[in-house]
Amino acid sequence: MQTDVGAPGGRPSDERATALSVDESTPLDGSVRRDTMTINMGPQHPSTHGVLRMILTLDGETIVRAQPDIGYLHTGIEKTAEGKSYFKSLVLTDRMDYLAPLNNNLGYSLAVEKLLGIEVPERALYGRVILAELQRIASHLVWLGSSALDLGAQSVFLYCFREREIILDIFELCSGVRMMTSYIMPGGLQADLPEGFERAVREFLALFPSRLREYHDLLTNNRLWIDRTKGICLLSAADAIKFGCTGAVLRGSGVAYDVRKFFPYCGYERFEFDIPVGSNGDVYDRYLVRMLEMDQSLRIVQQALDGLPGGAWQVDDPKIVAPPKYMVSSNMESLIHHFKLYTEGYRPPLGEVYVRTESPKGELGFYMVSDGSAKPYRMHVRAPSFANLQALPTMIEGAFVADVVAAIGSIDIVLGEVDR
């Protein structure tokens, strides 16, 4: 998208572009300066983590004004969900934050379960916690690798993806799919945790702390890394709250808001873990918060794995989860349930719920309205990246162009989630 149409003399396309494409920009104090330049960063810029477009007004190397422009990845997931049964909408949630599909599945499943008023068995609960925390580590690894790559630390990227692959192998073991698993579903899990799951997770738990130390060795005390991140793109606690930031962006600014502690869901109140918080609210603090969060996720996985009970992994209600295949071919009632579930789905009672969960990016909220039919009347996703992005202009105004890359990396946005 360009702000001007055609050659010189072209007309700006809309009100917003008019405000942005004139060659003088208005600084905050209201004076007019004519020595600034407005440029596009993105939407195809490699460090914008997808298709984020930033309209930057520059005074030399310094950013006077920044405005994010989003929507390039808008796929209308909320609208699509209105036309599908609850069961089918699940796969849409995988594709929002595509770096953490299991956390999206979990948020969606909890919302539908709350609408239905059901509770899943313990094994599903523990399995969900293990998977969600592994997914958090996997998501943080992509963030670490790519944001370090943006700032020139190329080797970190390779190491991070090596470890992420181990986690994706575990997901593949469970669901047959590496990324878009849809493994956590309303009513429990798609299938029982497989044989070898526990061993695979324990192997990862034994391996990962040493790898995490390697990352710390590479970056945490690295002079180049500190120069690029410390004191850069500050965000005060008050601003972070004001702009609706959550996750590591808010915690990096020193506010200890973690949904897992504040409003425990899925049995998180049973596990011991800490919330790392930063103090300065700079890129380095957000980096440290996520690094320490990986430690805490490991602790949770360890505890959940030790407490993992046997038994059922789905609710015992054939109206919500399909009966096993062998029963469908031998039992009339199961066949009917199977048919009804896949052709029509279940009908939650009239009502509305808002379920918040802590995704790797921050507070992921699902607002679901049921009109008593088999399709969600409305599904709204409160995407953490969407809200976190609002703080970006405040962070980078007054900074250098090179710091924009650091800032975008540090808020860890996923455009699939921002645009939905």
Place this chain on the structure above:
Amino acid sequence: MADEQRQTSGQGAAPAPDFPLNPLAEATVTVLRERLGDAVLDVAEHRGETTVVLAPERIAEACELLRDADGLRYNFLADVTAVDWPTREPRFDVVYHLLSLETRAVVRLKVQVGAPADAGDPTVMPEVPSVTGVWPAADFFEREVFDLFGIRFAGHPNLTRILMPQDWVGHPLRKDYPITGILLPEPHWGGQVPYDAPLPPGIGEQTLRTTDGSEQPPVAPRGGPRGGDQAAGDPYSDQ
């Protein structure tokens, strides 16, 4: 670590889950009733969540009140969205999810605006006061509601489309928005074509090139750059 009180197997009848009410929900409703009186139209509870329906014109005032109320301090706006009930009067729910990072209070506020789909002038958008003055976080959320539902927020500093292209016609999350068979402007320019002004020469015209490399004379786009039907002012006339 595992809670002994809980069953370890879900086989058989699952225990009925309880959804406890937020401890500060009652205090929130009391504050709103005391200070706003008749503007509190309804209070509902579902699955432990409290919803307060307010008069639309008082929403910004109510938000400011809750943000500053002692013992509540709703300092965080988690979400703003809307729900379309096309046959109902008023048509839209605008929904606010409030949260306090200090007291852990949560509440859902709701205002109802707009005429039903088949009544009134469809080009007139319903209007709600903006809460960007209370929490700047509302900026993107309100723009999203404006873009996808066509609800205006009075006092919003930059109420433009955020997800859809700037020249998009219609509001996709409205229930009467067609989910298929939309006539796109031809060709669709994705926000590059001005609404009214004549186009610069060459823009919007198609040059047809045949397989032997010769060019046909340029063809002007049908019905102007934005497509005939949209230009006529009826976004759904194609249906």
